[in-house]
Amino acid sequence: MQSFWSRALLGTTRYTGSPFTQHLSLNLKPEFFDRWIGLFKIMAERHLKPAAARVAIARVEHMSVCFQAGLFPPTHPGRETVA
Secondary structure, three states, X not given: OHHHHHHHHHOOOOOOOOHHHHHHHHOOOXXXXXXXXXXXXXXXXXXXXXXHHHHHHHHHHHHHHHHHHHHOOXXXXXXXXXX
8 A cells, every 4th residue: 555655646666556456346335435535634634744735635536536437437327238
């Protein structure tokens, strides 16, 4: 996890995996993301300088949107899927 955040926040090359696939088996729910972001904000603001905290929080909010789009794709009522 340290290697992932080193890459995500500092741009290092310590992490080379796919974070999305690591989360597929976790049975995540959309409401978990609000809690995660809330906790992340508290810790970022507590441990980082204000400018760095703003960057980290913006990155995690974007990450949340991307993960949720992949994990919970929108459904289109009335549209049939072609097999």
